[in-house]
Amino acid sequence: MIMKRTFGGVLIAGALALALAGCASDTEYSAHGSGPGAAQAPATGVARYKGSNEYSSTYGGERYPSLPYQGFQQVGEQPRSTFSVDVDTAAYAHVRRILKSRQMPPRDAVRIEEMVNYFDYAYPQPRNREEPFAIATTVLPNPWNAETQLLHVGLQGYSVPRRARPPVNLVFLIDVSGSMKGEDRLGLAKRSLKGLTKGLRADDQIAIVTFSDGTRTVLDPTSARYKHPIERAINRLRAGGGTGGEKGLEHAYSVADHHFSPDAVNRVILISDGDFNLGASDPAAMRKLITQKRKSGVYLTVLTVGDGNVNDHIAQALAQAGNGQAAHLDSLMEARKVLDDEVTANLIPIAEDVKVQIEFNPDIIAGYRLIGYETxxxxxxxxxxxxVDAGDVGSGHSVTALYEITLVPHLARARQGFRYQLASKDPDLKRMVAAEDEYAYVKLRYKAPGTRSSHELGKAISKFEEVELLEDASEDVRFAVAVAAFGQILRGEIDTGEFNYDDVLDLAHSGRSSDPYGRRGEFLQLVRQAEGLSDGAW
Incomplete structure (x- = not known):
């Protein structure tokens, strides 16, 4: 059922149209599969997002993007897999929040890539900022299906030292409508802002704009050195009234434009419970506004708070449209993670429109299934x-992708792929590759922030990167696989077979490794919580 609530009347439609046109329109994937056997059959169809009717699911008043199942693809028919990177973390916080309330999360709240990418991984670092990514790959046994293997791809972004980062101009757009009353909503937002302010430098500046029935500039752009005036403005925030999100967004962009600095990172940070319900707007005009601001260098980050009426559907669409991150603050600890521990990663972009494409060698790989990244x-x-718009990556961010792959029974297949054929019209694909030594080839395409030209990096995934035993894979790889398995079990997907919560716990424990903030340990607790709920024990 399509939800009729609006952010600025029909702003949702405009924002969603932009996000879907850039990231998920005409998405190609096979419809429902039934495990590795599906790799031997042609894809059963091509599903396309046609609008919010097919892109929204509801759960107890909360709204989430609908996630279609991605079955196996046959390499002979679809040799390339292409997706936009995703460094959002909202899904993990939603899953944690719901599990801690002693409920099982709805299927569409579980975006596996966001759960996997919630954690830090010690992937090899890129050599310099001029080539801001390093690519690490591993082929390993699949713990939930002995007939298939897993392909792990880890991308590590360049980490800008805090002392070397550019200044930031932040405009906080705070929802102070009636639905934001409560310590877990506006109260948490206020504490989060105070925490962020303490970590900023004197050359950073903050402005605060609020919206409810109307909009107001609570704090003009102010140097972060003036802690007391900033805290006084935060303390004065009170909740009440309706939710005029459209006018608030326009007002915040106006403030950001007026104080724009080409030498700084200029960003609007929206904090809301997502209950947008007032205003009227032309969706095409709003789409144009968000696009123009993104291209002009003003990014948009969306942070949601609270529960019960969270509109994760809109938050995801707006953040994607504005080249920013979407996160959910379910606790002060999460606020510290997003706005303190990882503030440089979440505020300082190192690459825009980051896309990944993997081409599989049909002499070795018969079929593949990308785990997550449905949207x-x-x-x-x-x-x-x-x-075509794609995701952005901030300083020090890592991105992980996992594929389940099936191998051909012998090496006698004719070469049908693009990279793996003698004749090709693509000048990049003229060279013949030794098929017996190469599983696939991964390419990364990105733009430097504020530029229009794209750059590409590539890496062959050779058989020499295969490990025979699961325990031979790195702890980070094993932990990522455990999180991906947990997500699939929560979503009720059949691909994990008899692999259960205890198996997830064993695998995650073996990959717990260094855990300075206790996040991997907390994951183990969440798995136990889900196991108890599924058994009816709690």
């Missing part, structure tokens, strides 16, 4: 189409 899937031809 980030792209068509193969979108990889080099710079008009």
């Amino acid at each position: 980030r899937a792209l068509r193969s031809r979108d990889f080099r189409n710079d008009r």
Whole structure:
């Protein structure tokens, strides 16, 4: 059922149209599969997002993007897998919040890539900022299916030292409507802002705009050195009235434009419970506004708070449209993670429109299934189409992707792929590759912040990167696989077979490794919580 609530009347439609056109329109994937056997059959169809009717699910008043199941693809028919990167973390916080309330999360709240990418991984670091990514790959046994293997791809972004980061101009757009009353909503937002302010430098500046029935500038752009005036403005925030999100967004952009600095990172940070219900707007005009501001260098980050009426659907769409991150603050600890521990990663972009494309060698790989990234899937031809928007990556961010793959029974298949054929019209694909030594080839395409030209990096995934035993894979790889398995079990997918919560716990414990903030330990607790709920014990 389509939800009729609006952010600025029909702003939702405009924002969603932009986000879906850039990240998930005409998405190619097979419809429902039934495990590795599906890899031997042609894809059963191509599903396309046509609008919010097919992109929204509800749960107890909360709204989440609908996640279609991605079955196996046959390499002979679909040799390339293409997707936009995703460094959002909202899904993990939603899953944690719901599990801690002693309920099982709804299927569409579980976005596996956001759960996996919630954690830090010690992937090899890139050599310099000029080539801001390093690519690490591993082929390993699949713990839930002995007939398939897993392909792990880890991308590590360049980490800008805090002392070397550019200044930030932040405009906080705070929802102070009636639905924001409560310590877990406006109260948490206020404490989060105070925590962020303490970590900023004198050359950073903060402005605060509020919206409810109307909009108001509570704090003009102010140097972060003036802690007391900033805290006084935060303390004065009170909740009440309706939710005029459209006018608030326009007002915040106006403040950001007026104080724009080409030498700084300029960003609007929206904090709301997502209950947008007032205003009227032309969706095309709002789409144009968000697009123009993104292109002009003013990014948009969306942070949601509270529970019961969270509109994660809109938060995801707006953040994707504004080249920013979507996160959910379910606790002060999460606020510290997003706005303190990882503030440089979440505020300082190192690359825009980051896309990944993996081409599989049909002599070795028969079929594949990308685990997660349902809302980030792209068509193969979108990889080099710079008009197609994709995700951004901040300083030090890592991105992980996992594929379940099936191997051909022998090496006698004719070469049908693009990279793996003698004749090709693509100048990049003229060289013949030794098929017996290469599983696949991964390419990364990105733009430097504020530029229009794209750059590409590539890496062959050779058989020499295969490990025979699961325990031979790194602890980070094993932990990522455990989180991906947990997500699939929560979503009720059949691919994990008899692999259960105890198996997830064993695998995650083996990959717990260094855990300075206790996040991996907390994950183990969440798995136990889910196991108890599924058994009816709690």
